[in-house]
Amino acid sequence: MKAAKLGSENVIWDLSALYASLDDPRIARDMKAVRRDAAALAAEYRGRVAAGKISPAELRKFMVEEERISSATGRLGEYAELMLTTDNLDEGAKSLMMKMQELGSDISNTLVFFPIELGQMDEALFARLVADKALDNYRHYLLFLRKQRQHLLSEKEEMLLSKRDLTGKLAIQRIYQELTSSFKFTVTVKGERKVMNGEQVRSLRESTDSRLRARAMKQYFGKYTENSLVITNVFDTLLKDHQIECELRHVDEPMGLRNLDNELDAEIVNTLSDVTRDNTDIVERYYTLKARLLNSKKLTLADIYAPISAKPRRYTWNDARTIVLDAYAKFDQRAHDIIQEFFDKNWIDGRTLPNKTGGAFCTFNLPGAHPWVMLNFTGAGRDVETMAHELGHGMHGILSAKQTAVNRDAILPLAEVASVFGEMLVTDYLLGRMKDPEEKIALYCSKLESAFATTFRQNMFHRFETRTHGLIADHQLSTDELRSIYHEELVNMFGDSVTIPAHYDMEWAIVQHMFLWPFYVYAYNFAQLVVLSLYQKYLEEGEKFKPVYYRILETGSAMTPAQILGLAGIDPRDKTFWQKGFDFMRTHWVEPLEKLVSERK
Template sequence: MTLRKPSAPRDTEARIGSVPAGEALPEWDLRDLYAGPEDPRLLGDLDAAETAARAFEGGHAGRLASLSGDALDAALREYERVEEVLGRVMSYAQLLFSGDAQDAGNGRFYQTMQERVTSIGSHLLFFTLELNRLDDTLLEARIASSPALARWRPWLRDLRVFRPHQLSDEVEKLLHEKEVTGRSAWNRLFDETIAHMRVPVSRGGAPEEMTVSAALNLLSDRDRSVREAAATGISKAFGENVRLFSLITNTLAKDKEIIDGWRNYPRPGTSRNRANMVEDEVVDALVSAVVESFPRLSHRYYAMKAKWLGLERMKHWDRNAPLPGDMDRTIPWKDAREQVLTAYNAFSPELASLGRDFFDKPWIDAALRPGKASGAFAHPTVPSAHPYLLVNYHGKSRDVMTLAHELGHGVHQRLAAKQGYLMSGTPLTLAETASVFGEMLTFRAMLDAETDPKRRRLMLASKVEDMLNTVVRQIAFYRFETLLHDERRKGELSSERIAEIWMGVQRESLGPAFDFTPDYGVYWSYIPHFIHTPFYVYAYAFGDCLVNALYGVYQDGEVKDFATKYLDLLRAGGTLRHQELLAPFGLNASDPKFWKRGLDVIAGFIDELEASPGQADG
């Protein structure tokens, strides 16, 4: 069963501020999917999908090898049609739950839909398993005989990547049906726990009970005492729940080890890399390049920042502190919209037109409210509908960057939709391309429009911090996951041991400018990526370095009709691999120099900051 999922929520520690006074922020309207949990159309879709899935299984199970090429194409089209119905239902359930995870009804509805969709999907599971058992010669003969079937070649190619790791039909069906009481149930427990948690923050008076998202936002407050109070409260709240989060993490890591062992994956990250259609060696090259660059990137920048803040050494709550003189203005929503769309339009009017629909129609949820998912994501839903964006807009420049990022996901998903439900999804290594490129377009436009040299330096420093959060921090997350999963194979890890691993990678990645207090040892437990999408996080660094290289090609004018080729890259969805997509731009991710080129962009920004006088005084 193929269910398209939202982009993973981004790390939200750097999001600060409050809603501009008197401004109403948009909330999405999910009626383009369904009118509500009791919508007769939703219930009818489920019943029809179940009938179709049973008929599909009855008519095709055990017979694929005997089908002609055209008949196999017809079967694929019917399979995709039913999958898209199930995808629409689960998209609606996921979005409803993300909008308010505190609502017990939303949680029950989400679980009920997962169970029903999983049950229906059990009747479709045979199809991909049986396709993978077809002999290569037979399948190629069918493709050669049918131009209609040939259209599915990219999907069949990607499906057969998992052929060596496929288990018997009975085991695959068991794993499929137990998902709702396994990983999915632990995911829901994590989400609902975070949504219901309250963080005590003392700011001179009685402690204020805040949501996790609101408390994390205060880690970027201008007042150092407020940042420390928020950090103390976060440590207390997560410390009180650390046994539960340790149990969830240990259980899911063991679950992954068991399944990886059955599927003969050589290491914990391999299954994610297979899904991303990228070789283990390419990911290793990226990680090695970033780790080797820690001293010239994060260590160097944070040493400068400590001096700018007048500190001998920083605490963890100083990492995202505003710089001296950085009076980050509150940006109204309408101005954020204009800044992002203007930047997109300068690059490509078509891109801006696709993006404008998200604002003109109720496709964005930017409002701040209890129970809403923290961070930001773009959900592709299904090609017969449209994506939805979730952001938590506090009115700061970094929120504008987040909006530009998620809008990039949204327009990418719309452009790729023509590939159909099964082939429009993009591997995670390329899923961040449009989002990070959209961020870069918006940042460059804002930087070029700023005439005050002091303000430009502050904007540049802010961008460096965002890039360090995207590249250095995410690779540190990846290393934490790798070390944790490797050690979990020897036995369950205590919360104290998990904290030691976390603190080790933080010291390694952020450098000697920081003096980490012991209470920072629980901060691993709020990161949703570790629970929802293990080993996802390197995709952020992959995307950032890829876009740095891609944007360099654009700026240098090395490729004729760059914008046209770029939109073609987005339209390809999941039909092409990274080597094919980057070839028109003269780039190759398998070349070690490729990653250095991307990291050099960040180092160049830091060089520019070092050479800029007056930074410390703002």
């Protein structure tokens, strides 16, 4: 299908609710006002917060004004970002973007005294202040800020640490990134020698040629093995650095700092990890089935993303729009109406353009505005899911708009609920309409493989992280020890369903998250399972579920994830909640797939 016939080329967002154009005189005026107001606010409150010389009403006044300033800064930043998104080379947008980054950093420097002073305030005084009714809308946020500050050192010590990081942690991370991105691979594809980067080699896992897949992955991991002296040293140093940081900040366990950010406690994260580990039989069942689909006795790890042959279907913009709207309508009219508004009011940019940013996103929700959705629609099945995904974020934004600004944006573990839920709606809708069993088989496989990548696989990384961080206080880990720990986790995930070539033991070395953002990966598993479990709840409860679901989205980040899930009567400490997600995978995806495969001629 030609791009000209997709219908997405005329889907252009209307940003006039932000500014009229890059030369809109309001831009300069607003920038000036934001700087002036932030300075005035700081002058009025600096020194008073730490000393506790502030009444609940005054603190509220501060919060309201701070929100107003950060929203105005956010609008300016958003306009620059969105203008740049559709034309990365536009000089005007680039220069506005630079000005906005400078503005953002100036404003945050002007107001940084507030969280610091809040942390210094006397405990009893803070407790009395924050309990006041005047601060109802801000209590959760203030408690969160205060809790974080408890693990901060003095201003001077923080400054020293962050300076030392430049030649310490950050320098080590840069070595890892620069080394691994310099890797080049020479692979022979269809008789032709090709020089590839890591991303290109990894994409060969989707080749139909099994020998090529195996060869490519052997070479890929071989490069990491050759460089293991540096990579292992880097990894160990980062583990040690993290351990020292935890000690300095009085954080008891390695994932403590991350849990603080995510507002989750270790008990919940551990329950999630254990239940995931207990359900790996799903992985084994699926790859045994996939071996049959690929006419192979047993797959190797290089085959797990091999394509199931099917003629991929193409969609026009209108097809996709109809599918997504119908799928949301099938769930609920209210959800449909919220999504419809994005199409009707031009809050979406669907074009593919030479200088447009790749991928897709939905902007955050600023007071007095609405989210915008960016897509690069090419007509592939994946694009229909992406449309449903980003509009799910959009719906989340619209619903949480009733919260005050600091409570709007969903916290990381719940940030993907509405988006992935939207994808589920579309999947079910499509499965209900597909006639061709081969097409259905391909859809089930792709759903399972992407769900595995966000659940079992991330949990494997999480377990590896937990074990290695646990050992570093005792000793440096050798490459062999890291390999053998990783090997055990591979076996935990795949069991006997696939052959594990020895070079896969080095796979931990490619997981950038573990080098750059310790303990980030469990949030992916958390988010995906919350959605599967909620979806299962929806199937069980029907109408009764809907108001609860809206309530979850409307709450934004006004409560902790556990409290928000509590609104739906869900206790994330309870294993049975997480189990629901895996039961869903079994009964709704694996079993129907098994049936289709057994009926295959």
